[in-house]
Amino acid sequence: MTTATILATPAAVEARRTALLAEPRMRPLAAFAASLRESTGCEVPDADPADGGAAARCLLLLETPGPSIGRTGFVSCDNPTPTGANLRRFLRDAGLPREALLVWNAIPLVIHAPGAKNRAPRAMEVRAGLALLPGLLALLPDLRVCVLAGRAAAAAAPVLHAARPELPLLEMPHPSPTYVCTSPEVPRRIVAALRAAAAFATGAGRAGIAA
Numbered sequence: 001m002t003t004a005t006i007l008a009t010p011a012a013v014e015a016r017r018t019a020l021l022a023e024p025r026m027r028p029l030a031a032f033a034a035s036l037r038e039s040t041g042c043e044v045p046d047a048d049p050a051d052g053g054a055a056a057r058c059l060l061l062l063e064t065p066g067p068s069i070g071r072t073g074f075v076s077c078d079n080p081t082p083t084g085a086n087l088r089r090f091l092r093d094a095g096l097p098r099e100a101l102l103v104w105n106a107i108p109l110v111i112h113a114p115g116a117k118n119r120a121p122r123a124m125e126v127r128a129g130l131a132l133l134p135g136l137l138a139l140l141p142d143l144r145v146c147v148l149a150g151r152a153a154a155a156a157a158p159v160l161h162a163a164r165p166e167l168p169l170l171e172m173p174h175p176s177p178t179y180v181c182t183s184p185e186v187p188r189r190i191v192a193a194l195r196a197a198a199a200f201a202t203g204a205g206r207a208g209i210a211a
Helices: 010-022 024-040 067-071 082-094 123-130 133-137 157-163 185-201
Strands: 058-062 101-105 145-149 169-172
Touching: 010 024, 058 185, 082 185, 133 157, 145 185, 157 169, 169 185
Parallel strands: 058 101, 058 145, 145 169
Antiparallel strands: none
């Protein structure tokens, strides 16, 4: 996996954002996020330039941007959060390279009021978020597999199948400590799903849905 700086300081965030504006593979995704901000009036974090951008072969779909997303403005496993730390470890253990990956959210809009605690998305918010996924998929011509992390992301399966019926879908638990700490089986399931995704991303996988 490509080494990247944890987004723990304003300088690290600014360096990453400069790369976002400079990299051609990121421009379609930056424009997509900007269009969502304009059309919805909601905060929408950008995809991480340390990942594969529009050239990604694996889409890792999480649930929603967390309340701390304003610190970086990126959907990233380099965010300085417990979920980010877990995800970095699981990606490393699975051997899924960052250049093959795009991390995004099933509900890309920030649904939390400023200063509010994290909460589960409401049904209306899930529907609104999933309706935006075909627009994202249209920007990912090299996509070979999608990993759905958590219940809200798993609800995206019918939308993804309708838009890209050939795309293998893999399910895994969400990497938040809330779920990871419940059982030793949870980390094993996460790594197994990401390892299978790595195989698809390199052309070695087989079509199907795994939980």
